[in-house]
Amino acid sequence: MGHLTPALLVDLAEGIKAEHSVPHLARCDACRRALAELRATMADVGGPGNPENDDGDVPEPSPLFWDHLSSRVREAVVEQDAHGRARWFEAWPRPLVALPVLTAAAAAAVLAVVTLHKPTVPNPIPATPLPVLQSALLPSLPPLEPLGAPDDPALALMSDYGTSLGWDDLREEMAGVSHAGGIDEAVITLSTEERQELQRLLEEEMTQPSALGAS
Amino acid sequence: MNARWIAVTVLVVIGFAAPARAQARAGAAPAPEDVTPAELQRMFDGYSILQAQESLKLSDDQYGRFLPRFKALLDTRRQTLQQRTRVLNAIRRLLMEAQPDEGMLRDSLKQLQEIDARGEADAKRAYEGIDQVLDVRQQAKFRIFEEQMERRKLAMVTEARARQANRLNRQQQKP
Numbered sequence: 001m002g003h004l005t006p007a008l009l010v011d012l013a014e015g016i017k018a019e020h021s022v023p024h025l026a027r028c029d030a031c032r033r034a035l036a037e038l039r040a041t042m043a044d045v046g047g048p049g050n051p052e053n054d055d056g057d058v059p060e061p062s063p064l065f066w067d068h069l070s071s072r073v074r075e076a077v078v079e080q081d082a083h084g085r086a087r088w089f090e091a092w093p094r095p096l097v098a099l100p101v102l103t104a105a106a107a108a109a110v111l112a113v114v115t116l117h118k119p120t121v122p123n124p125i126p127a128t129p130l131p132v133l134q135s136a137l138l139p140s141l142p143p144l145e146p147l148g149a150p151d152d153p154a155l156a157l158m159s160d161y162g163t164s165l166g167w168d169d170l171r172e173e174m175a176g177v178s179h180a181g182g183i184d185e186a187v188i189t190l191s192t193e194e195r196q197e198l199q200r201l202l203e204e205e206m207t208q209p210s211a212l213g214a215s
Numbered sequence: 216m217n218a219r220w221i222a223v224t225v226l227v228v229i230g231f232a233a234p235a236r237a238q239a240r241a242g243a244a245p246a247p248e249d250v251t252p253a254e255l256q257r258m259f260d261g262y263s264i265l266q267a268q269e270s271l272k273l274s275d276d277q278y279g280r281f282l283p284r285f286k287a288l289l290d291t292r293r294q295t296l297q298q299r300t301r302v303l304n305a306i307r308r309l310l311m312e313a314q315p316d317e318g319m320l321r322d323s324l325k326q327l328q329e330i331d332a333r334g335e336a337d338a339k340r341a342y343e344g345i346d347q348v349l350d351v352r353q354q355a356k357f358r359i360f361e362e363q364m365e366r367r368k369l370a371m372v373t374e375a376r377a378r379q380a381n382r383l384n385r386q387q388q389k390p
Contacts, residue, residue: 183368198375
């Protein structure tokens, strides 16, 4: 076991604990010496550890003492507070040194927050696409319509001609549209039903005399 | 033998409408009344061949020689168009990439030039073969005939679309 703690020594000196309850004291000269010195000191100041002063004849302080003590403590606290603040501010490094450090720390904190929160926080979808993002995602050229797309303007034009013009007018108007192989492209655009209709038309045409006539 | 019978015989040989019926008999994928674009193109060829005989006033002897040459011209044009379309589709796919491969684009453009050049040469040879069968007036008529045929075919395609649209409208108007 180690030496007696100061609290235990004080308890022994003040008689709160009996010496026989601490067996270590009988074996340790150092602790006995420490207890004796403590008792001697308490006897010098007239404390309760001195059996000679057990009558408790301690003079009472002046009636103003507690008021003065209270005001002095208050002033001391205020003064220490002011000094403490000044010292805290002075204790910090100069702003020229502190600012870059603070800036770097703030940047690191922001970066950490952004990095940690990015996967978990879904990106808000803006009401209108950002122009920069839009241009970045678009290919360099807009995709062209495949050959024979149903919304091909040339075919729409042909359809309009077919419903609004007669055969002869249609032939004249189609002069600028038709080209060798254009039929193959047009046939690909037809639906199944339209191809069946075209088949019927062709069969009708082939059973009749030449629609072109002798030129 | 009558020229029209020759034409019919040739049309049967080139089989402009046979595949669909054969497939229907064999229970193949397309429906019995379905017709593919390729079959329609063959029907157009047959239609052109029939019309040419009357438009150009070909004799039976001329028609027998004209027929395979005209068919060769039609095949040459179609083959060139198919090759051209294939390369154009490849170019289109390349251009849709973020970083188009310029080497592949250059190759495709070169292919396109070669197809155009070969197509023109083949068509020129086919025309020369046809012209050998026809006299000068018939040669001139043949040029006009070709343009008229293209317009006629386009008009038929448009008519087919219009008829189908009208049929759909009538069906929608029925209660």
